[in-house]
Amino acid sequence: MTGFRVARGGAQERYGLEPDLTCLGKVIGGGLPVGAYGGREDVMSRVAPEGPIYQAGTLSGNPLAMAAGIAMLDLVAQPGFIEAIERRTQELCGRLREELGRAGVPAQVNQIGSMWTCFFAAGEVYDYPTAKKADIGRFARVHRALLERGVYLPPSQFEAAFLSSEHGAQEIDATVSAFRDAVAA
Numbered sequence: 001m002t003g004f005r006v007a008r009g010g011a012q013e014r015y016g017l018e019p020d021l022t023c024l025g026k027v028i029g030g031g032l033p034v035g036a037y038g039g040r041e042d043v044m045s046r047v048a049p050e051g052p053i054y055q056a057g058t059l060s061g062n063p064l065a066m067a068a069g070i071a072m073l074d075l076v077a078q079p080g081f082i083e084a085i086e087r088r089t090q091e092l093c094g095r096l097r098e099e100l101g102r103a104g105v106p107a108q109v110n111q112i113g114s115m116w117t118c119f120f121a122a123g124e125v126y127d128y129p130t131a132k133k134a135d136i137g138r139f140a141r142v143h144r145a146l147l148e149r150g151v152y153l154p155p156s157q158f159e160a161a162f163l164s165s166e167h168g169a170q171e172i173d174a175t176v177s178a179f180r181d182a183v184a185a
Helices: 009-014 063-076 081-103 136-148 169-184
Strands: 022-024 035-037 108-112 113-121
Touching: 063 081, 063 169, 081 108, 081 113, 081 169, 113 136, 136 169
Parallel strands: none
Antiparallel strands: 022 035, 108 113
């Protein structure tokens, strides 16, 4: 889930982790049905033809998905690509925090890379127990109000929203305006 969203190499790059196995889903193909995995040599050597574990799939090697994957990898390889999306996400989240402050609504807008979530909670949210203290009823009402205003976010308090390279100043302005109205409603 963090691949290309918190760093080009995902959370493992950002936090200096060395995983046993890395799995990427449809982010690698810009939303098309594609996935990839890789890992340490001792783990990967267990996969056929070298090892006893066979891996295949109906869409393995699908030409459209592979072309999308190549295009996505070319995009994220561009210098500053990931950083630009993170800056726009920081701008969006900062402006959402300002709107919440103006409205006097206790909430936290957590963000890492291009991933973000708004928790309607007075205290800091940093793990599942603190997230569970958030007002999911208010989240649901704001989510519904955002949908009515054309802003589509994940429907659960416990899912992350993402910005993409296609979200620019106009989309951020529209989101902030809709958020302001949704919180007021």
